[in-house]
Each structure stands twice: as C-alpha cells, then as structure tokens.
Amino acid sequence: MELTKNITLGVYLPGESAVHRLDPRTKIISVTLLIVLLLLARSYLAFGLVALFLAGMVYIAKIPPGYALRGLKPMLPVLILMWVFQLFLYQAPGTATLFQWWVFEATEAGLHMGNLIIMRVLFLFSVTTLLTLTTSVVSLTDGLENLLKPLRFIGIPYHELVMTLVIALRFVLILAEELEKIMKAQMARGVAFDRGNFIQKTKKVFPVFLPLFIGAFKRAEELIVAMDARSYTGGKGRTKMKTLRMGRVDFAAAVIMLVFTGIMIYIFTAFKAFI
Amino acid sequence: MPIDVINLSHSYKTGTPFEHKVLFDVNLHISDGEFVGLIGPTRSGKTTLAQYLNALYIPRQGRVLIDNENTADKKADLVSIRHRVGYVFQNPEYQLFAPTVGEDIAFGPINQNLPQEEIDRLVKGSMEMVGLDFNTFCHRDIFALSGGQKRRAAIAGVLACRPKVLVLDDITSGLDPRGREEIMKVVKDLHLSQNITILFISNSMDEVALLARRLLVMDNGKIIMDGPTREVFARTEKLRSIGLELPEISIIIDSLQSAGFNLPRGILTVDEAISEIAAALHLREGHQ
Numbered sequence: 001m002e003l004t005k006n007i008t009l010g011v012y013l014p015g016e017s018a019v020h021r022l023d024p025r026t027k028i029i030s031v032t033l034l035i036v037l038l039l040l041a042r043s044y045l046a047f048g049l050v051a052l053f054l055a056g057m058v059y060i061a062k063i064p065p066g067y068a069l070r071g072l073k074p075m076l077p078v079l080i081l082m083w084v085f086q087l088f089l090y091q092a093p094g095t096a097t098l099f100q101w102w103v104f105e106a107t108e109a110g111l112h113m114g115n116l117i118i119m120r121v122l123f124l125f126s127v128t129t130l131l132t133l134t135t136s137v138v139s140l141t142d143g144l145e146n147l148l149k150p151l152r153f154i155g156i157p158y159h160e161l162v163m164t165l166v167i168a169l170r171f172v173l174i175l176a177e178e179l180e181k182i183m184k185a186q187m188a189r190g191v192a193f194d195r196g197n198f199i200q201k202t203k204k205v206f207p208v209f210l211p212l213f214i215g216a217f218k219r220a221e222e223l224i225v226a227m228d229a230r231s232y233t234g235g236k237g238r239t240k241m242k243t244l245r246m247g248r249v250d251f252a253a254a255v256i257m258l259v260f261t262g263i264m265i266y267i268f269t270a271f272k273a274f275i
Numbered sequence: 276m277p278i279d280v281i282n283l284s285h286s287y288k289t290g291t292p293f294e295h296k297v298l299f300d301v302n303l304h305i306s307d308g309e310f311v312g313l314i315g316p317t318r319s320g321k322t323t324l325a326q327y328l329n330a331l332y333i334p335r336q337g338r339v340l341i342d343n344e345n346t347a348d349k350k351a352d353l354v355s356i357r358h359r360v361g362y363v364f365q366n367p368e369y370q371l372f373a374p375t376v377g378e379d380i381a382f383g384p385i386n387q388n389l390p391q392e393e394i395d396r397l398v399k400g401s402m403e404m405v406g407l408d409f410n411t412f413c414h415r416d417i418f419a420l421s422g423g424q425k426r427r428a429a430i431a432g433v434l435a436c437r438p439k440v441l442v443l444d445d446i447t448s449g450l451d452p453r454g455r456e457e458i459m460k461v462v463k464d465l466h467l468s469q470n471i472t473i474l475f476i477s478n479s480m481d482e483v484a485l486l487a488r489r490l491l492v493m494d495n496g497k498i499i500m501d502g503p504t505r506e507v508f509a510r511t512e513k514l515r516s517i518g519l520e521l522p523e524i525s526i527i528i529d530s531l532q533s534a535g536f537n538l539p540r541g542i543l544t545v546d547e548a549i550s551e552i553a554a555a556l557h558l559r560e561g562h563q
Contacts, residue, residue, distance in 0.1 A: 005290075013292055063292075064292055067291050182370060186370060187331060187357060188331065189370075189382055190387055191386055192354050192386075195354075206372065207373075210372040211372050
C-alpha cells in the first residue's frame with residue numbers, strides 16, 4: 001500500500017527547464033489567467049486548445065507525461081459521479097433525449113454538460129499541479145507574497161495569508177504519509193478497508209481519521225513552537241535572501257499567454273454552441 | 276509457522292521520477308520460535324522488509340510465504356495472515372483511537388468477529404501480558420496514559436489478535452530508560468512464555484544483544500549479515516563501516532583487547548564480561 005505515489009499536487013519536481021526558470025509571478029499570473037479562461041470555456045474546441053497548451057508546457061518542463069497524469073487517478077471516481085449527475089439531471093428545453101431509465105432521462109445537453117464539467121475540473125487540477133511541479137515552495141511563497149502586496153492598503157495581512165496557504169500545501173503530502181501509516185497500523189489489526197457494505201466501510205473511517213486529526217493538531221502545535229523558537233514574527237520587517245527579477249523567458253511567456261488568451265477570447269465570441 | 280522471503284525486491288514510487296529501489300533480491304527464512312534481531316542504518320530497508328511479512332506490501336518481484344501461503348496469491352486471506360503475523364509499528368501510540376484502553380485493545384478481536392466473552396478474555400489476557408492491570412486500566416481514558424503505558428496499550432492491541440509471529444519495529448524509541456526496560460521485559464516474556472516467534476527491529480545494539488539469538492544486518496536494501504548474534508557482533512570493522520555501533524559491552528571488551536587483555540570475542544552480557552575480565556586479570560596477576 002502506497003498512498004503518496006499518486007499525489008502530485010504540492011510536489012515539486014526540480015528541473016532546469018524554461019518553465020522552471022520563469023519568475024514565480026509570471027507563472028502565478030499565467031495560471032490565474034488560465035483558470036479564468038477555463039471557467040469561461042463552454043466548447044470542446046476551447047478545452048482542446050487548453051489541452052494542447054498544457055501538453056506543450058509539460059513537454060517544455062520535461063515532466064514525464066505519465067507522472068503529470070498520475071495525480072488525476074484518485075479523482076476519477078468523483079469525476080465519474082459528477083458526469084452521471086450531469087447526464088441525468090441537467091435539463092435544457094428542446095434537446096434530444098438519448099435514453100430513459102425509470103424516472104431519469106439522459107439528454108444530449110446533459111451529456112455535453114457532463115463532458116465539459118469533467119474537462120473543466122481535470123484541467124483546473126492539471127494547471128495548478130503544473131505550477132507546483134515546476135515551482136519550489138520558496139519561490140512560490142515569494143511570488144505570491146509579492147503579488148498580494150497591494151492588499152496591505154486595505155489592511156489584509158498578506159504575508160500571513162500566503163504562509164498559511166503554503167503550509168497547507170506542504171501538509172497535503174505530510175498528512176498523506178501519516179494517513180498511510182495509520183491505515184497500515186489498523187490493517188495490521190485486521191481491518192479490511194475494501195470489505196463490507198457502505199455503512200460498514202464508513203465505520204472503518206473512525207479508527208483512521210481520529211488518530212489522523214489528533215496527529216495533525218499535534219503537528220500544528222509543534223510547528224508553532226518551532227517557528228516561535230526561530231523568532232518568527234510574521235511579515236513585518238522581513239527581508240528576502242533572493243529578490244525576484246523578470247528576465248527574457250518571462251517576456252516570451254507573457255507574449256505566449258497574450259496570444260493564447262486572444263485566441264481563446266475569439267473562440268468564446270465566435271462559437272456559441274457546443275462544438 | 277515458518278516465514279520465507281524469496282528473491283524479494285521493492286521500489287518506492289514506481290512509475291514516478293522519484294522512484295527508488297529499497298530492497299534488492301532479499302532472501303530470508305525464519306523458523307518457529309526464533310527470536311531474530313534486525314539492525315541496519317536508517318533507510319536500509321528494514322521497515323519495508325518487515326511490512327512484507329504481514330502482507331501490508333504484496334510482492335511484485337519475488338515471493339513471500341507465510342506458513343507456506345503465498346501473500347501474492349489472489350485467494351490468500353490477507354486479514355487472517357495479518358492476524359497471525361502481528362505488527363507493532365514505530366510509535367504505535369498513533370494507532371490508538373478508542374476512548375478507553377479496553378475498547379482500543381478489543382478492536383483487533385472485534386475485526387475477527389469473535390464472540391463477546393472471547394473478546395473480553397483476550398483483552399484481559401493481552402493487558403496482563405504487557406503488564407497493564409486490567410481493573411485499573413481497562414476503562415481508563417487513552418489520553419490519560421503516560422508514553423510508556425500508551426505504547427504497552429498499543430502492543431496489547433496487537434497481541435489481542437493472537438499472533439504467532441510478532442514483528443516489532445523499533446518499539447522502544449523515544450521512551451525513557453525505565454519505559455525501555457519495561458517494554459524489553461514484556462518482549463522477553465512473550466517470547467519465553469507464549470513461544471511467539473519475534474522479529475525485533477531496533478536501533479539500539481544493546482537491546483538486540485540482550486534479546487536476539489540470531490541477528491540480521493541490512494544495508495542498502497540487502498541482508499549483508501545473518502548469523503548468531505555473538506558472531507555478528509564480533510565482526511566489528513564491518514559493522515562500523517556501514518555506520519553501526521557495537522553494544523556498549525562489546526565496545527569495552529574491544530578496547531580492553533586492544534589494550535593487551537586476552538579476552539574471547541563475542542561477549543554480550545554484563546555477567547559474561549565480569550567473569551571473563553576477572554579471569555583475565557587473574558591470569559595477569561599469576562604471570563607477574
């Protein structure tokens with residue numbers, strides 16, 4: 001049993017590619033832009049283009065394609081459920097009925113909606129994973145902090161906000177490791193997590209999640225003490241070892257993003273229907 | 276219940292850029308009633324190997340036979356194998372989840388679907404085996420226990436499954452000297468009175484020297500030494516070269532030997548050391 005194998009979100013894959021060398025701010029802005037485009041996209045053509053774009057980035061960043069897709073595996077059951085819900089529950093006037101089962105009716109519009117929503121979730125996840133795979137935690141923090149700096153004018157503690165976010169991201173993997181360990185300890189006492197009906201399976205969650213939560217609180221407490229011991233006082237008066245600087249790669253990335261956004265906006269306005 | 280490990284290899288994170296091999300072609304046979312120690316530097320593959328023995332990992336390369344039953348066999352009853360081979364994890368108190376000691380220890384037997392009287396009997400019996408008084412501790416809040424007591428409760432939770440083989444993964448780490456001593460005594464009693472086969476993984480050479488009759492040494496995913504504890508600890512240079520220390524007694528004997536005392540190799544207990552040193556001193560005085 002190995003849980004951490006399929007977790008790619010929050011993992012950093014060190015490298016020397018152009019994508020790795022980009023200024024974190026460039027990457028964060030690009031990712032935000034891509035997220036907005038994904039939320040607006042309503043056609044197969046648009047999603048196809050995003051897929052091509054992402055594939056290109058994976059290629060340039062020299063991430064093994066199989067590894068890039070691996071993180072999606074644990075999400076599959078949820079996605080399939082979402083797809084089924086859309087297929088049967090999304091109703092639009094004037095669309096053809098595909099087939100009927102009991103009181104449920106699968107419509108053509110539902111089918112498209114299901115497909116689009118799945119693609120949207122998959123790509124949203126892939127975009128963010130691509131960011132964390134190519135950006136170390138330190139530069140991600142620096143970039144985010146730098147971008148959120150203007151928030152200080154309305155009294156938002158931007159440094160603390162970013163710190164919280166980054167710690168949460170790091171804890172994904174740590175908690176997964178802990179979860180694996182506790183699951184194994186309970187399996188050693190005879191729990192078969194894959195046996196039994198729904199209620200029996202749900203009951204098996206307690207022996208795992210109780211220790212996990214207790215451990216998480218303990219860890220948080222230790223982290224607080226460790227930060228305190230090193231005189232961490234938040235963002236005030238903090239200086240940086242590395243200052244961020246934009247370079248030629250960032251200029252190239254900006255041009256590429258602008259062109260891509262232009263194409264996408266054209267598609268949004270030119271094609272209204274599902275194609 | 277014999278255990279056989281045949282040509283076992285293991286890689287972590289296969290299929291990812293972080294893939295690394297941790298076990299290389301490991302072969303191991305453990306017979307009934309043995310007390311085997313397993314030592315090795317950190318990341319040498321001790322825990323990974325041990326987790327194969329109660330089917331927490333299923334072999335992809337090589338085979339693991341528990342009581343002649345192949346764990347990779349589709350028909351193998353893994354739950355039953357895990358009950359027969361108990362596994363106490365490092366820091367086992369992390370597995371405690373029930374409100375009271377008794378309820379947590381009953382978790383394993385409940386998973387075996389045993390009748391209530393049998394469960395009660397097992398809880399009581401395993402609490403006594405680890406030296407927790409049933410009447411005092413059965414209804415006590417888990418979080419009201421001390422570190423050493425929590426660990427004993429966790430061990431009792433595994434014992435309640437009635438294992439014939441017990442894998443103990445560094446169970447004394449992080450305890451104070453008294454806690455260590457108590458746990459060591461429990462382990463020794465289990466082996467002697469219950470005749471449980473034990474695989475004892477430890478980072479403390481002293482503990483292994485006191486308990487194990489056979490000793491395995493792992494380094495970089497391979498078993499590099501396998502033999503009677505005395506013989507293994509006699510190979511001082513080899514052990515030091517992979518970053519392991521010797522038991523304290525062996526260190527003393529070693530320095531006495533290099534200071535010119537004629538002492539036999541492979542002394543492991545304080546009593547042996549006393550009589551051998553006394554004999555050597557006596558011999559010396561006789562010469563003068």
